[in-house]
Amino acid sequence: MWPQIDKKKGNWFPAGLDSQNLHGLQGYKVFISIAIILGDGLYNFVKILYKTLDALYKTYKSRELPVVKQDGLPALSYDEEERRTQVFLKDRIPIWIPFGGYLGLGVVSILLVCLLIFHPLKWYYMLIILIFAPILGFCNAYGCGLTDWSLATTYGKLAIFIIGAWAGSAHGGVLAGLAACGVMLNIVSTASDLMQDFKTGYLTLSSPKSMLVSQAIGTAMGCVISPCVFYFFLKANKDLGAPGSAYPAPYALVYRNIAILGVEGFSSLPKHCLIFCYAFFAGAILVNIIRDLVGKKWSKWIPVPMAMAIPFYLGGYFTLDMCLGSLILFIWQQINKAKADTYTSAVASGMICGDGIWSLPSALLSLFGVQAPFCIRVP
Structure with missing residues (x-):
């Protein structure tokens, strides 16, 4: 596609633009990739949301917890399952810990993230995120348990569009959208990750309190180790994140341009780019529908749109x-x-x-x- 679109230089987009200018060929690459990602994410979001609501409805009707069977694993006997349940519930985490921890970290986030670090992300934006994030976190954790597919990035993109458009380009909407995405993505992703860890604790007869303490220790270590590693990378690679470098950080460019799209709208796109975006957005949904209809035997031969999107422009x-x-x-x-x-x-x-x-x-x-x-x- 790129050589054919490049021939339209001077007609569809101005000639002589920098290779990374979004008003030229790079705009087609980036925004078509974004269209594929959004189409794939939207389809899986709707599919998993349907499965989640359907499972909740069946649970409500039967008054029994749903049993998620894993392929290749033998079913647990009643005695074995009863023992695991007793061990897991023996060290039950007090209810005030998650509520108190969430409220405390929410206040810290508002004070540090909004007032000291990312000024365009106003405190009321953060408050709205903190109110709705637990609901989305529950949906993501439950859906991930049923389907083994976390949609944290989809919820993050949703936060980009909403907060970015709310703030507007005149008030740092791009930065506000990206910061909101980071907050939403971490809350929603942590919900599903923590539930997976609790499931591991259940299967290994481990205490949920020990799992939670391990999570806290690992998170505290990450708060120190991750910035240090990033500092080394930044010092060693002056072109860190630049396309074509050793570490291009492709998702950084994607998320930034999603934020730009949410703030500025579609008027900044090159000629016919929006038509391509519509086509590939619909194509990503169509490919997913075909994958689900043909069954596991043939779906493994059909590419996953999300996996195609990044190499689509990265190379x-x-x-x-x-x-x-x-x-x-x-x-x-x-x-x-x-x-x-x-x-x-x-x-x-x-x-x-x-x-x-x-x-x-x-x-x-x-x-x-x-x-x-x-x-x-x-x-």
């Missing part, structure tokens, strides 16, 4: 790692499917962990000017 090299990993898994399954299915998660976790841990030494080496002798990349 092919972003997908080579996934392609290579999928090829290795495919060959492994052909040789020994039982072992492949058993150890896939462990191998993938090790690769992700190793890649993440190496990023810190790599940043430290870059601070001292140490560069790799060569780098292979496919543009």
Whole structure:
């Protein structure tokens, strides 16, 4: 598509624009990608919301908790399930802890985030977010438990549009929308993550209090470690976040332009870009519908729109790692499917962990000017 659209230079968009100018070819790349992401997110949001409401209705009618069965795991016997329930409820967390913690952190967020850090995000914007976030957090946690799909990013995009349009471009709507997205995304995402951890505690006969304390310790460590890692990256990579660099941070560009779109509207888009956006938005929904209709046997051969969106403008090299990993898994399954299915998660976790841990030494080496002798990349 890009060579064909580039031929319209001087007609659809001005010639001589910078390669990263959103009024040129880059605008088509970014906003078409955003349309795919929004279409995919909206479809899955509606689908999971329907499943959540349907499960809640059935639970209300039957007065029994829904049982979510996991493929490949044997069903628990009554005695085993009863024992897990007794152990899990023995150290029940007092109700004042979540309520008091949420109110306390809400006040701290308003004081620090709104008054000291992000001034365009007014305190009443934050108050509205804090009021509605628990409702959305419940929906996300319940839906994630039923479908194993967290829609935290979709709720974050919703906050971008609402708060960004409310603030307006004259009052820092882009920054306000992005800050609101960060707050909403973290609250909603933490809700589903914490419920998954509680489920792990239930299955391993662990105390919910110990799970909560572990979460608090991990969060406190992250508050110190994450800024330090980011500082090293920032010092070692002066072009951090720039397209084409070693660390392009693709989602940063996507979310920023979603905020711009929410604040400025569609008038700033290049010619015919909105038509393309409509088409790809509808295409993402159509692909998801087809994936659900054909069943698991054939849906694995149909690409996921969300996974296509980022490489859509970032480039092919972003997908080579996934392609290579999928090829290795495919060959492994052909040789020994039982072992492949058993150890896939462990191998993938090790690769992700190793890649993440190496990023810190790599940043430290870059601070001292140490560069790799060569780098292979496919543009």
